[in-house]
Amino acid sequence: KAGVTQTPRYLIKTRGQQVTLSCSPISGHRSVSWYQQTPGQGLQFLFEYFSETQRNKGNFPGRFSGRQFSNSRSEMNVSTLELGDSALYLCASSWPEATSEATYEQYFGPGTRLTVT
Amino acid sequence: SQKIEQNSEALNIQEGKTATLTCNYTNYSPAYLQWYRQDPGRGPVFLLLIRENEKEKRKERLKVTFDTTLKQSLFHITASQPADSATYLCALFDNYGQNFVFGPGTRLSVLP
Numbered sequence: 001k002a003g004v005t006q007t008p009r010y011l012i013k014t015r016g017q018q019v020t021l022s023c024s025p026i027s028g029h030r031s032v033s034w035y036q037q038t039p040g041q042g043l044q045f046l047f048e049y050f051s052e053t054q055r056n057k058g059n060f061p062g063r064f065s066g067r068q069f070s071n072s073r074s075e076m077n078v079s080t081l082e083l084g085d086s087a088l089y090l091c092a093s094s095w096p097e098a099t100s101e102a103t104y105e106q107y108f109g110p111g112t113r114l115t116v117t
Numbered sequence: 118s119q120k121i122e123q124n125s126e127a128l129n130i131q132e133g134k135t136a137t138l139t140c141n142y143t144n145y146s147p148a149y150l151q152w153y154r155q156d157p158g159r160g161p162v163f164l165l166l167i168r169e170n171e172k173e174k175r176k177e178r179l180k181v182t183f184d185t186t187l188k189q190s191l192f193h194i195t196a197s198q199p200a201d202s203a204t205y206l207c208a209l210f211d212n213y214g215q216n217f218v219f220g221p222g223t224r225l226s227v228l229p
Contacts, residue, residue, distance in 0.1 A: 004160070033216070033217075035219075042219055042220070042221045042222065043161070043206065043208075043219035044219075045214075045216045045217060045218070048216060055215070056214065056215045056216045058214075058216065090160050090161070092160075104149050104151065104166055104210060104217075105151075105163050105166060106151075106161075106163055106217070107163060108153075108160030108161045108162070108163075109160050110158075110159055110160050111159075111160050
């Protein structure tokens with residue numbers, strides 16, 4: 001089974017621009033979570049999507065948004081980029097379709113390294 | 118305030134010894150706690166999950182303990198190998214926010 005894929009792997013943007021990152025979860029997984037990882041703050045939860053609905057949201061400003069499509073693929077958007085948004089953005093998939101209750105084993109993608117200049 | 122801490126930023130041990138990493142938390146009541154391994158430039162890899170009603174979990178050379186009274190989890194790698202060198206992250210499930218909160222990680226170096 002293919003793992004979690006994220007595109008693009010690397011991105012350089014300028015302050016004020018916006019960016020869209022993409023995540024394809026493991027086939028059959030219904031939940032996609034997004035995280036931001038920086039040397040100073042570590043891994044921080046952004047939001048989780050399940051069946052096209054945002055289930056949970058972390059403590060990030062409204063400039064960070066996301067969505068999930070019917071095939072479970074997810075996108076994350078950051079508008080009006082700031083220098084502090086430079087980070088590794090990771091998505092993780094979980095909750096196989098055959099499982100009726102939430103499973104908590106998260107499978108991470110390789111991440112998108114975003115640099116804001 | 119709520120905190121999740123890992124005992125040290127970096128840990129060096131000799132090959133063949135047991136590595137013990139610590140994760141402590143404050144003002145959380147997690148139902149689950151996980152450990153991940155992360156190599157440079159890669160996403161974390163899930164290793165083990167332990168529930169609040171479980172004292173210990175094992176998988177091959179890995180062992181995790183969970184003490185809800187001490188608010189602490191210990192992660193052990195026995196017979197460590199240089200290939201075990203990586204950053205290890207603990208993560209607890211925050212019942213209030215319904216999401217995982219990660220510790221800062223411990224960078225383990227196993228010296229040959």
